[in-house]
Every structure is written in structure tokens, then in C-alpha cells.
Amino acid sequence: MGPAPLLELFPGGRYNDTPLEKPMNSDRIRVRFAPSPTGHLHLGNVRTALFNWLYARRQGGTFILRLEDTDAARSTQESVLSVLEDLRWMGLEWDEGPEAGGEFGPYRQTERYGLYAAHLNRLLEAGKAYPCFCSQEELDRGRAEARAAGRTYIYPGTCRHLTPEQRDARRGEGIRPAVRLHVRPQTVSFTDMVRGPVSIHSQTFGDWILSRPDGSPTYNFAVVIDDALMAVTHVIRGEDHLSNTPKQVVLYEALGLPIPRFAHLSMILGPDGGKLSKRHGDVSVDAFRARGYLPEAMVNGLALLGWSDSEGQEILTREELVQRFDLERINKSAAVFDEAKLRHLNAAHLKAYSDEQVEVMIRLHLVQAGRLPAGPLAPEVQSWAVSLAGLLRQRIDLLTEAVPASDPVFLFDPATMDEAARAGLAEPDALRVMGAFAEEAGRVDLRVPGAYRELVMGLKERLKVKGKALFHPIRLGVTAADSGPDLERLVPILASGSRLPLPVPVLGPAERTRRVLDFLQSQAG
RNA sequence: GUCCCCAUCGUCUAGCCCGGCCUAGGACACCGGCCUUUCACGCCGGCGACGGGGGUUCGAAUCCCCCUGGGGACGCCA
Numbered sequence: 001m002g003p004a005p006l007l008e009l010f011p012g013g014r015y016n017d018t019p020l021e022k023p024m025n026s027d028r029i030r031v032r033f034a035p036s037p038t039g040h041l042h043l044g045n046v047r048t049a050l051f052n053w054l055y056a057r058r059q060g061g062t063f064i065l066r067l068e069d070t071d072a073a074r075s076t077q078e079s080v081l082s083v084l085e086d087l088r089w090m091g092l093e094w095d096e097g098p099e100a101g102g103e104f105g106p107y108r109q110t111e112r113y114g115l116y117a118a119h120l121n122r123l124l125e126a127g128k129a130y131p132c133f134c135s136q137e138e139l140d141r142g143r144a145e146a147r148a149a150g151r152t153y154i155y156p157g158t159c160r161h162l163t164p165e166q167r168d169a170r171r172g173e174g175i176r177p178a179v180r181l182h183v184r185p186q187t188v189s190f191t192d193m194v195r196g197p198v199s200i201h202s203q204t205f206g207d208w209i210l211s212r213p214d215g216s217p218t219y220n221f222a223v224v225i226d227d228a229l230m231a232v233t234h235v236i237r238g239e240d241h242l243s244n245t246p247k248q249v250v251l252y253e254a255l256g257l258p259i260p261r262f263a264h265l266s267m268i269l270g271p272d273g274g275k276l277s278k279r280h281g282d283v284s285v286d287a288f289r290a291r292g293y294l295p296e297a298m299v300n301g302l303a304l305l306g307w308s309d310s311e312g313q314e315i316l317t318r319e320e321l322v323q324r325f326d327l328e329r330i331n332k333s334a335a336v337f338d339e340a341k342l343r344h345l346n347a348a349h350l351k352a353y354s355d356e357q358v359e360v361m362i363r364l365h366l367v368q369a370g371r372l373p374a375g376p377l378a379p380e381v382q383s384w385a386v387s388l389a390g391l392l393r394q395r396i397d398l399l400t401e402a403v404p405a406s407d408p409v410f411l412f413d414p415a416t417m418d419e420a421a422r423a424g425l426a427e428p429d430a431l432r433v434m435g436a437f438a439e440e441a442g443r444v445d446l447r448v449p450g451a452y453r454e455l456v457m458g459l460k461e462r463l464k465v466k467g468k469a470l471f472h473p474i475r476l477g478v479t480a481a482d483s484g485p486d487l488e489r490l491v492p493i494l495a496s497g498s499r500l501p502l503p504v505p506v507l508g509p510a511e512r513t514r515r516v517l518d519f520l521q522s523q524a525g
Numbered sequence: 526g527u528c529c530c531c532a533u534c535g536u537c538u539a540g541c542c543c544g545g546c547c548u549a550g551g552a553c554a555c556c557g558g559c560c561u562u563u564c565a566c567g568c569c570g571g572c573g574a575c576g577g578g579g580g581u582u583c584g585a586a587u588c589c590c591c592c593u594g595g596g597g598a599c600g601c602c603a
Contacts, residue, residue, distance in 0.1 A: 034603095035603095036602090036603050038603080068603060070602095070603075071602065071603060073602095074602090074603090132601090136601075139600095139601085143600090146527095147526075149526095150526045150527075151526080151527065152526080152527045152528065152599060153527095153599080178601050179601095180601095192530095195530070195531090196542095198529075198530080199529095200528070200529065201528085203528095204527075204528050204529085204598095204599075205528095205598095205599080208600095209600085209601050211601085212601045213601070214601090216601085218600090218601065218602085218603090219600095219602070219603050220603095222603095223603090238597095239529095239530070239531090239596080239597060239598095240596095240597055240598070241597095241598090242529065242530065242597070242598075243528075243529055243530090243597070243598040243599070244598080246529090264530085266530080266531070266596085266597095267531095267596065267597070269595090269596075271536085273595065273596080274595095274596080275596075275597080301537095304537065304538080304552090305537075306537095308537085308538055308539070310539095312538090312539065312550085312551055312552085314537090314538090314551080314552055314553090315552095331537095331538075332530080332531060332532090333530095333531050333532060333595095333596095334530095334531070334532095334595080334596060334597090335536090335537065335538090336535095336536060336537080337536090337537090338535095338536045338537060338553070338554085340536080340553060340554055341536075341537060341552075341553045341554080342553095343553090344552085344553055344554090345553090347566095351566095394565065394566050394567095395564085395565050395566080396565095405565095424563095456562095466562095467562065468562055468563085469562090470562075471562030471563080472562065472563075474562085475562075475563060479563095481563090481564095482563065482564085483563040483564035483565085484563070484564060484565090485563095485564080485565080486561090486562095486563090486564090486565090487562080487563090
């Protein structure tokens with residue numbers, strides 16, 4: 001007996017044009033990402049989303065977003081929004097789904113209950129599923145016994161062959177039944193695109209539950225109905241679903257629906273070798289964004305977790321990834337997430353941007369640190385911020401690091417000099433150099449390109465001091481620190497900054513050097 | 526416990542399907558050097574792996590089996 005015509009199942013007419021047996025565009029692939037909106041997306045989830053997205057883009061297919069929000073207790077609208085936001089931030093735009101629409105909707109499971117009910121009835125009528133009146137207590141007892149005997153619990157089939165009269169009698173007692181799929185003993189096989197052939201005996205799961213007494217579908221049931229009705233051609237998901245797959249395959253068969261191809265991605269592990277989770281710190285996408293990671297670095301890093309380019313290239317843009325992505329090059333073994341590598345990728349992607357673009361990216365962090373004014377910047381401040389960004393960009397891996405990296409510009413206090421700096425000040429020509437520098441710097445406009453260099457060369461001539469003996473005291477005077485950014489870049493920024501109205505006043509090079517000298521004097525005195 | 530999956534440097538991986546080109550390649554991290562007035566960047570170099578045991582073969586990281594280890598799943602959760 002073939003599947004019932006869809007027309008009968010969906011009297012609303014809404015899905016009538018969804019030919020399941022012969023999906024339109026049968027040559028175009030359709031993949032989906034189906035998170036349950038119970039919080040922020042974490043690394044494992046997004047990696048799955050990313051692989052689906054990459055595959056769709058690579059193959060010119062469709063990327064569907066579907067929300068598995070049937071867990072009323074944990075699903076919140078707030079979570080839905082954060083999931084959508086996280087995906088968008090990562091640049092994983094979906095072609096069909098919430099806020100995008102599509103002809104295979106609705107895209108939230110809670111809005112699809114009618115569909116599940118329709119197919120459930122179909123199975124019931126065909127005798128492929130049956131109501132089960134067993135009580136929770138009964139089942140629990142069975143499970144406990146099985147465990148004690150060291151076996152996997154399998155539903156014994158108590159309600160499988162109840163007569164219609166017996167069923168009516170149970171219903172008469174007010175018992176609402178769950179519905180189970182009638183699974184015949186068989187070896188279930190399918191070919192996983194990353195793992196190859198997988199076989200498992202149906203006796204390891206038995207007559208599993210399709211729907212609860214309250215009529216709500218179980219996960220495995222809803223997933224199959226959704227994937228089938230949405231004409232999903234490739235199910236790319238985490239390996240934790242591998243053992244669900246045989247159950248689903250059996251259901252597709254009972255339903256007479258085409259079975260999609262499966263690709264199970266191996267797990268992402270934490271440093272301790274366990275499945276990556278909150279135990280390993282905040283691994284939500286959101287947290288990485290807050291820590292200053294670029295979305296393209298996340299995309300790059302996640303892609304490298306389980307996939308590799310055939311030419312061995314590791315720094316890859318989103319476009320390059322789309323161009324090169326291939327399900328066949330997915331690694332079967334689990335991967336430990338390594339944040340150090342992600343940092344490296346982040347720094348690499350950061351380098352590809354212009355100073356202007358980097359300024360936009362670090363602005364927020366500098367504003368939050370109170371170092372730049374909020375709101376639109378005056379043109380002079382804006383262009384100053386761009387040169388600041390140019391100075392910082394080579395020195396940071398993460399956007400948030402722009403703040404500490406800008407300490408040499410915004411913070412200055414001779415009193416906090418460390419031992420190395422103090423030792424430097426004790427060097428023979430140090431005071432003489434600083435004194436001369438402070439004096440000259442006060443007379444010259446150091447904002448002018450090359451002015452600083454010229455000044456230093458002049459000092460070299462006049463004081464007959466060169467090399468480290470010359471440069472080191474100047475650095476100590478200008479930064480009150482032993483090391484820091486290149487002075488030829490830093491000095492003009494300090495000089496300009498000192499004339500700008502900034503929330504944290506920036507001191508000019510001359511003033512700074514004078515303060516160091518004053519400080520030394522006060523110490524001596 | 527049962528079932529399923531996996532197994533190359535500390536980590537991510539290439540190679541494995543189609544055995545010899547592998548005295549196992551790359552990247553991150555780490556260490557050292559160079560560059561540089563300092564730090565960082567960059568460049569160069571170093572350290573460092575085929576889990577164990579049996580087969581098959583002239584030859585095995587690559588094929589087969591066992592063991593061990595790790596992970597996942599065993600729900601009227603998703």
C-alpha cells in the first residue's frame with residue numbers, strides 16, 4: 001500500500017503542491033539546520049549549521065532553518081531571537097525558515113502539529129503503528145529489570161496485538177495511549193556520507209514511541225515528517241544522532257517516503273576529551289563575539305574542525321570555503337577544540353582589513369573602555385582613531401585586545417614604572433637625552449610626518465649619542481615603559497591626540513617626558 | 526552493561542579508499558635564532574605522532590582480525 005495522497009492529508013490545501021515522492025528540483029540539494037531554541041548557539045551547533053550552509057552554497061542548493069521548539073518548558077522567544085542573531089552574525093543566511101519564509105513552512109515545529117497528527121493517523125490506519133497503554137511505572141519496571149540483567153531495554157510489545165475491543169476498553173478506562181511504531185526485527189542499513197555503510201539491528205531500539213498521550217510528537221517522529229515534507233535531500237548533523245538514524249530509516253520506510261542521504265559529523269571535544277559543553281567555559285557563539293572574534297575567523301576555524309582543504313590551505317575566507325567545501329573531505333574522528341588556533345586565524349583575518357575597517361571593528365571596545373566618545377566622531381577624532389587602529393592592529397589577535405593594546409596611548413604614569421624602566425633611566429646619558437628631547441619636542445609639531453625622526457636625528461648630532469643610548473631614554477620618557485609600539489608611529493598619534501577632545505586626555509610626548517623627569521627629581525629629593 | 530562510531534605530533538590535520546613516491550607533510554602552541562632603538566609583526570630553524578598485538582604481502586600509517594583506549598546512543602529530551 002502506497003502512501004495516501006497528500007491532498008487528503010492536508011485539507012487546508014496549503015501543502016498540496018508538495019510532491020513528496022518526486023520532489024521538484026530533484027537535482028537541487030536541500031539541507032537544513034534544526035536547532036532547538038533553548039539558549040545561545042554553541043560551537044558544536046554552529047559548526048553543524050556551517051557545514052550545512054557550506055554544502056548548500058557549494059552545491060547551489062537550499063539552506064533551510066527549522067526551529068525544533070516543541071520543548072515548551074525550555075524554548076523561549078528570546079532564545080529564538082538569539083539563534084537567528086547568532087546565525088546572521090556568522091553570515092549563515094538561510095533561504096527558507098523563520099523570517100525568510102518559503103513554500104515548505106511553517107518552519108517551527110510547534111506550528112506543524114497538524115502535520116504530525118495527519119501522518120500519525122496514516123500509520124495507525126495502515127496498522128504500522130499502534131496505541132500503547134502501558135503505564136510509565138510498567139515501563140520503568142521493565143527498564144530496571146533489563147538493566148539489572150545487563151541488557152538494553154526493549155519494549156516487549158505488550159500492546160502490539162491488542163484487539164480493537166481491548167483498545168476501546170482501555171480508552172474507556174480513561175487511559176490516553178502513546179503511539180508506537182511497529183518495527184519488525186530486521187537489520188537496518190544505510191550509507192552515511194562520512195562514515196560509510198552502517199548497520200544495526202532493529203532489536204536495539206524496538207517499537208519506539210512516535211507520539212505521546214497528549215498527542216505531541218517525539219523528536220524522531222517530528223524530524224522525519226519535517227525532513228520529508230520539506231524535501232530535505234541531505235541530513236547533515238552531529239554524530240550524536242547517528243544512533244537515531246536507524247529508527248528514522250525504519251519510519252521513512254513505514255511512511256513510504258524517500259530516505260535522504262545522511263552525513264554525521266563527528267563531535268567537537270573539550271580539552272579533557274569529553275563532548276564540548278558549558279563545562280569547558282562559555283562556548284556559545286555569542287561569547288566568542290564578545291571576546292572579540294571575527295565572524296570570518298569563526299567560520300574559518302569551525303570549518304577546519306573536521307574538514308580540510310585539498311590543497312592544505314588553512315586561512316580561508318568565506319568565499320574560498322564555499323568554493324572548496326566538500327563533504328568527501330570530512331574527517332571521521334572527533335576533534336578537540338583549540339582556542340589558540342582560533343586566535344591565530346582571527347589575527348590572520350584581521351590583517352586582511354584596512355585601517356578604516358579595523359577602526360570600525362574596535363571602536364565599540366574603545367568606546368566601552370571610555371577611551372573614545374560614544375556616538376558619531378568629529379572628523380579629526382575619526383581620522384585620529386583610524387591611525388590609532390593602524391597602530392594597534394598588528395599588535396592584537398582579538399578585537400577586545402585593542403583596549404589593553406592602547407594603554408601606551410591613554411595611560412601614562414611615571415609612578416608605575418617597572419624595574420626595567422627604572423634601570424633604563426639610570427643609564428649614563430638617559431637624563432641628558434630626555435631633557436633635550438623634552439625641550440625640542442615642545443618646540444616642534446610632532447604631528448607632522450617625519451618630524452619626530454628629524455628631531456631625533458638632530459639630537460643624535462648635537463648630543464653625540466646614538467643607538468640604544470639614544471632611543472631607549474626617549475622611549476622611557478614618552479611611554480614610561482621599557483617596551484611598546486614603534487615610536488615613529490606612536491609619537492605622532494600622541495601629539496595629535498593631545499590636541500583632541502577625548503574622554504581620556506592624551507598627553508603629548510614633550511609633556512610626558514617632562515613628567516618623567518619631574519618624577520625622577522621628586523624621587524631624588 | 527548493550528549497541529554504534531572513532532583511533533597519525535600536546536592540539537587541528539595531510540597521507541589511508543587506489544599498499545612502495547613516508548627516513549610520515551603542513552598548521553597552532555612551545556623552544557631557539559634573525560630582523561628591529563624595545564615589544565609585537567615577519568622570516569628561518571628545532572622539538573614532536575602512525576595506540577598494542579597478530580595476520581595478508583617482496584613491501585603496510587595505508588588491507589583484514591583481535592585487544593586496548595576514547596566518544597556517542599540507549600527517554601512518552603531535543
